Amino acid sequence: MTNAEPESCNVNLYEDLKLSEMTPFAEGDHRLCYQHPRQPELCVKVNREGKDLALWKRAPFYKKLRSVKSFNDNWQEYLSFQQPAVAANTPGIWRHIPRCYGWVKTDMGDGLITDYYVRENHEPAWTLADYLSTQGADKKLSAAIAEFIACLRKTRLITKNLLPHNILVVEDGKDVRLVLIDGFGSLSRLPLYRFKCLAGPYVEKRIKRFFVRINWELSDKAITWEEAQKRNIGDEKDFV
Ligand SMILES: Nc1ncnc2c1ncn2[C@@H]1O[C@H](COP(=O)(O)OP(=O)(O)OP(=O)(O)O)[C@@H](O)[C@H]1O
Numbered sequence: 001m002t003n004a005e006p007e008s009c010n011v012n013l014y015e016d017l018k019l020s021e022m023t024p025f026a027e028g029d030h031r032l033c034y035q036h037p038r039q040p041e042l043c044v045k046v047n048r049e050g051k052d053l054a055l056w057k058r059a060p061f062y063k064k065l066r067s068v069k070s071f072n073d074n075w076q077e078y079l080s081f082q083q084p085a086v087a088a089n090t091p092g093i094w095r096h097i098p099r100c101y102g103w104v105k106t107d108m109g110d111g112l113i114t115d116y117y118v119r120e121n122h123e124p125a126w127t128l129a130d131y132l133s134t135q136g137a138d139k140k141l142s143a144a145i146a147e148f149i150a151c152l153r154k155t156r157l158i159t160k161n162l163l164p165h166n167i168l169v170v171e172d173g174k175d176v177r178l179v180l181i182d183g184f185g186s187l188s189r190l191p192l193y194r195f196k197c198l199a200g201p202y203v204e205k206r207i208k209r210f211f212v213r214i215n216w217e218l219s220d221k222a223i224t225w226e227e228a229q230k231r232n233i234g235d236e237k238d239f240v
Pocket residue numbers: 026027028029030031032033043045073098114115116117118124125127165166168181182
């Protein structure tokens with residue numbers, strides 16, 4: 001397996017991008033994802049119009065005390081990229097998360113720029129969800145999972161639950177590696193970023209839940225994900 005880290009690139013943040021006439025390469029619940037029109041190695045994500053306000057309106061009253069911006073996924077992701085685990089620039093971390101280069105103005109709202117991952121045929125990289133449903137948990141994937149969780153443990157990267165559609169399986173020579181592209185940040189109210197002793201157990205919980213999720217993705221899905229979480233079946237030793 002190659003240990004080289006992908007290089008970062010120079011990004012022009014001062015140009016206005018016209019995205020409205022382009023087709024996004026992917027759409028999530030919260031954001032539209034575009035390939036940068038002039039720098040094909042970059043991804044530009046914009047929030048779905050009005051999504052943050054709609055989420056704010058649906059929130060319980062105590063959450064309405066927060067600003068509408070705090071419901072903006074792009075903004076939350078940008079803030080989460082400032083966390084100590086990323087700022088520390090720990091060797092190896094860039095094999096598993098994209099670099100976040102900042103904001104550009106677009107005709108569809110503020111665009112957050114990160115690395116863009118493609119397959120050999122230039123199509124967007126497979127997600128882990130795609131990979132599990134087509135190839136299953138094969139040897140290549142086990143090695144990639146082991147490297148990924150070792151990085152989470154080493155860096156104590158704070159993430160939400162690690163969902164297979166938010167993780168890419170990126171070709172890496174003859175091997176593959178996992179890259180988290182969504183779901184950065186904390187689910188907890190504890191000051192995880194300040195105290196390593198809190199971050200460690202939090203990361204372990206995310207890892208345990210990750211294996212429960214993989215186990216469920218590989219099952220016939222006869223039970224719901226909510227039920228699978230309660231049963232808590234799926235362990236590191238089954239996949240690594
Ligand atoms: N940097 C990237 N390179 C390649 N593909 C990507 C990249 N970022 C996102 N994708 C693809 O786009 C999809 C949607 O992106 P993303 O998860 O960031 O959107 P979202 O709206 O925040 O998602 P969600 O539905 O989980 O809220 C991903 O599932 C993935 O398939």
